[in-house]
Amino acid sequence: MTHAVKSITALSRGLLVLQRLQAAGALTLADLHRQTGLPKATLLRILKTLAEAGAVWQRMVDGAWVPSFSLAEMAGRMDREHQLVEVASPVLADLTARVEWPSVLAVPRLTHMEVLETNAARAYFDRIPLGPVGFQVNMLRSASGRAFIAFCEAPVREAILETLRRSERKGDRLARLPDRVAALLAETRAQGFGLRDPDFGGHFDEGRSTHDDGRESLALPIRLGPHVPGTLNITWTRRALPRARALALLVPAAREAADEIARRMGHGVSPDETAATEG
Template sequence: MREYKVKTIRALDRGLEVLDYLHRSRNASLHDLHLATGLPKATLTRVIATLEARGLIWQRLADGAFMASHTYQPRPPQVNDENFLVEVASPILERLCQKVNWPSILAVPRLDHMEVIETNSPRSYFSHIPLGPIGFRVNMLRSATGRAYLAFCGAAEREAVLQRLRTSNEPGNYLAQRPEAVATLLEETRNRGYGIRTEDFGGHYDKTRREFNDGRDSIAVPVWAGEEVVAVVNLTWMDKVASVEQMVKKHLAQLSQATREISVRLMSHEQ
């Protein structure tokens, strides 16, 4: 290594130290960075603002965690990389929230349920409606989000999910034992173009609305990457404020536009 007879740039070194830590840790709060680097939080705030302005890092909506941008990763981002999906979707979800005020989640499929990987709830005008948190399990057959995924995913994937649900012991998956009802509700979802909750779903994975009622309702639209559904975005509101029909008329176009924008950005990075 060549030796330079000059001083290094301390400010640049600090920025690279923060960036290196975020690459290694995948995500960190301001306090995490303070503990890891020993830098004062005021200094870290300036470093973060600089890195974010250059597109080197970004901040997750759900919990405010900072993450290294995939734009500068050593390999091209992939549409099946969930951190990349969140990075692409977060600013779009924030703009959606500004337009409609009500909060949304971004969820992806797991073996037998959907999982929340991002939410704009903290930025919502109605921030008292907490959605998520990250990692929250969403019922596949009774939620708007799960129905939107199952209705539009590939046939082989759909049958694999339904098979897992049919053998499940969880009370919330009871619908899987009624194949004709499932086929009907999924066909209705495809014809409608978006998912809605079942009447007995109050937000709890297993309990009925009579047992647990979050007082909300939702609609959900899939996010496509080419011909594959990779995620779902929903829109949630207090059910006493508006009916599903009213929210569809008022905000479905904006929700659908947001999912299309996420899809376009995903595919533009893939090419």
């Protein structure tokens, strides 16, 4: 028990140092000593640990310690994703009231897409469970993944494809077929939305012969200029709706929803304005 208490105390001190550095932007060892009251020897151990973890670095010009850019970038990405979910949630609620089929909001994670939000609980056809939050979706075989990778910025696309080519996962093998990848990207761009691969039945690695959820999906990129922070999809059952009929019914609504999310993200619609537009 004593050992556990010591570990928590050490963590608390490390967090205190990191918080002071983030608040100030840069602090010398003497500054940290004055602000925290911690012995300099203790501070040096903490700073060494944080530096090894990539959370801080030491500036040469004055020896001050600085929070790393990667840490700030991660915090910025999380802030942007929180904003995306906050903006998208009421749009998703309105979408499922219009089309009755469920949707998910997904964001890229280099090797896959990750579900951040879903309106499945509010959908009329609520027997199609989607998500949960954090669920990983195949990048090249799913509608959401194709909608993202086809419309994202070229350097991002190349980084994703290069990583997927090195992947040992069965579900990523498509990345090693450049002609097929080029064809699916061209097709997705031409139609303006992503569709599932014919052999994709919802399982990350397996094909429809092994795992078939009986569903189809389409997905639209959420586009902020050249940047695509995520995608919005609609999922339905093949038995209820043939693909051609589903696309005629669902693509316009999905496109309007994706455009509305982008509009609210780009123009900073306030919560009051959002409530007003929702009626």
